[in-house]
Amino acid sequence: xxxxxxxxxxxxxxxxxxxxxxxxxxxxxxxxxxxxxxxxxxxxxxxxxxxxxxxxxxxxxxxxxxxxxxxxxxxxxxxxxxxxxxxxxxxxxxxxxxxxxxxxxxxxxxxxxxxxxxxxxxxxxxxxxxxxxxxxxxxxxxxxxxxxxxxxxxxxxxxxxxxxxxxxxxxxxxxxxxxxxxxxxxxxxxxxxxxxxxxxxxxxxxxxxxxxxxxxxxxxxxxxxxxxxxxxxxxxxxxxxxxxxxxxxxxxxxxxxxxxxxxxxxxxxxxxxxxxxxxxxxxxxxxxxxxxxxxxxxxxxxxxxxxxxxxxxxxxxxxxxxxxxxxxxxxxxxxxxxxxxxxxxxxxxxxxxxxxxxxxxxxxxxxxxxxxxxxxxxxxxxxxxxxxxxxxxxxxxxxxxxxxxxxxxxxxxxxxxxxxxxxxxxxxxxxxxxxxxxxxxxxxxxxxxxxxxxxxxxxxxxxxxxxxxxxxxxxxxxxxxxxxxxxxxxxxxxxxxxxxxxxxxxxxxxxxxxxxxxxxxxxxxxxxxxxxxxxxxxxxxxxxx
Numbered sequence: 029x030x031x032x033x034x035x036x037x038x039x040x041x042x043x044x045x046x047x048x049x050x051x052x053x054x055x056x057x058x059x060x061x062x063x064x065x066x067x068x069x070x071x072x073x074x075x076x077x078x079x080x081x082x083x084x085x086x087x088x089x090x091x092x093x094x095x096x097x098x099x100x101x102x103x104x105x106x107x108x109x110x111x112x113x114x115x116x117x118x119x120x121x122x123x124x125x126x127x128x129x130x131x132x133x134x135x136x137x138x139x140x141x142x143x144x145x146x147x148x149x150x151x152x153x154x155x156x157x158x159x160x161x162x163x164x165x166x167x168x169x170x171x172x173x174x175x176x177x178x179x180x181x182x183x184x185x186x187x188x189x190x191x192x193x194x195x196x197x198x199x200x201x202x203x204x205x206x207x208x209x210x211x212x213x214x215x216x217x218x219x220x221x222x223x224x225x226x227x228x229x230x231x232x233x234x235x236x237x238x239x240x241x242x243x244x245x246x247x248x249x250x251x252x253x254x255x256x257x258x259x260x261x262x263x264x265x266x267x268x269x270x271x272x273x274x275x276x277x278x279x280x281x282x283x284x285x286x287x288x289x290x291x292x293x294x295x296x297x298x299x300x301x302x303x304x305x306x307x308x309x310x311x312x313x314x315x316x317x318x319x320x321x322x323x324x325x326x327x328x329x330x331x332x333x334x335x336x337x338x339x340x341x342x343x344x345x346x347x348x349x350x351x352x353x354x355x356x357x358x359x360x361x362x363x364x365x366x367x368x369x370x371x372x373x374x375x376x377x378x379x380x381x382x383x384x385x386x387x388x389x390x391x392x393x394x395x396x397x398x399x400x401x402x403x404x405x406x407x408x409x410x411x412x413x414x415x416x417x418x419x420x421x422x423x424x425x426x427x428x429x430x431x432x433x434x435x436x437x438x439x440x441x442x443x444x445x446x447x448x449x450x451x452x453x454x455x456x457x458x459x460x461x462x463x464x465x466x467x468x469x470x471x472x473x474x475x476x477x478x479x480x481x482x483x484x485x486x487x488x489x490x491x492x493x494x495x496x497x498x499x500x501x502x503x504x505x506x507x508x509x510x511x512x513x514x515x516x517x518x519x520x521x522x523x524x525x526x527x528x529x530x531x532x533x534x535x536x537x538x539x540x541x542x543x544x545x546x547x548x549x550x551x552x553x554x555x556x557x558x559x560x561x562x563x564x565x566x567x568x569x570x571x572x573x
Contacts, residue, residue: 054529063556184461
């Protein structure tokens with residue numbers, strides 16, 4: 029546990045702490061800017077937080093860079109450290125007189141705290157656990173309707189997931205989630221390989237065509253195996269089958285070539301026959317009809333010339349395309365003729381049989397490889413869908429248990445401290461978010477009471493090592509409710525840190541409790557730090573601190 033914080037900038041030099049509830053008291057006038065919230069920020073800073081430098085930037089501005097030296101006790105062993113405002117990402121181990129020792133990263137320091145506090149939560153960091161439950165003015169986690177949001181921008185799904193991890197119920201989900209992430213990454217890599225043309229793309233239609241092709245080719249191979257002797261004796265049967273295939277392909281290409289050649293001939297004829305109507309062509313017409321509008325005839329001639337130029341351009345482009353297609357077909361026909369010639373020249377050669385078997389086997393392998401890739405991708409998609417459904421089902425089961433556990437815990441505190449008639453807050457957990465409220469009551473006091481109840485329930489039911497509540501929370505709760513809630517902090521020896529002022533309004537019994545657990549008292553003359561800059565601070569904000 030934390031037993032002390034030292035700073036040369038503290039008015040008292042050091043602040044001691046003890047197990048259980050630690051109270052920072054303000055004065056009877058609820059004076060602002062005396063250091064209550066700032067002291068809680070310092071405690072959060074000691075536990076690895078960074079909001080002291082982000083929100084309380086005036087501290088460094090007014091006091092200059094300084095350090096905080098602090099001691100933890102775990103068992104019989106003391107551990108001393110130092111963290112400087114000028115190097116917040118570094119924490120120093122210290123000797124018995126706080127002489128600086130070896131530096132460590134902030135990450136390693138919080139890892140030490142995690143081990144020392146025995147926070148055995150493999151899926152959640154130390155700050156990921158304690159940061160949400162350090163509710164101090166200046167942080168963004170003070171909305172009583174969103175107790176799981178450490179910042180407003182965090183998604184509801186992330187908040188629910190952190191709650192599951194806080195209760196150490198994430199192990200089963202982790203295994204499924206790891207498999208899901210791995211499968212999704214593989215599927216993404218598969219898609220990237222296809223888009224980059226590293227592997228060919230095949231769809232369901234191609235898969236079905238390959239299946240038919242494989243069946244046909246395997247039938248041919250089976251026929252060759254069964255009738256090997258006959259094929260050996262009469263190789264020409266194999267060759268003839270290949271020739272028939274080549275001939276069919278050649279006939280198809282010849283028909284296509286004939287069609288393209290015919291189209292090319294028409295295009296070329298149009299190009300040769302294309303004529304432009306010139307203005308001279310209208311001279312005879314003017315001679316017979318002197319009154320005709322010659323300017324209009326000229327415009328007709330210009331229009332016709334433009335249309336002719338456009339048609340010639342399109343015809344020329346069509347001619348080029350057709351000539352390219354005919355050249356490609358001629359090349360394919362030449363290749364087919366060459367293959368047919370080789371087959372005819374080797375009818376009696378036994379290698380024809382071997383070549384045909386090899387060709388069929390290659391085609392089968394190619395088709396099977398393509399289909400294998402398709403089947404693997406289909407299997408990956410099915411696995412992603414199955415794992416998502418499994419993850420959702422498992423999470424729903426966990427959320428049902430977790431929702432009941434937390435609601436029962438809040439109900440227990442509410443019943444014990446307020447009686448059975450008082451409504452208890454209700455937490456509804458969903459996969460992608462949550463709802464937290466007191467049914468039929470939207471008052472501010474009830475809302476903040478619910479927030480405290482929620483935090484205390486988490487504090488008592490989980491490995492959460494510390495809890496920090498600022499005056500801003502208690503100021504929004506009825507005095508009687510505060511008095512009833514404070515004893516709940518004493519149900520555990522885990523350290524909680526609270527700041528309150530105007531404590532007389534809570535009654536003598538509560539005043540005695542607070543005085544008993546007081547670690548620091550601040551007022552208008554006894555400030556947290558050795559320097560007073562309240563006048564400038566109050567010009568900027570009237571918020572309690």
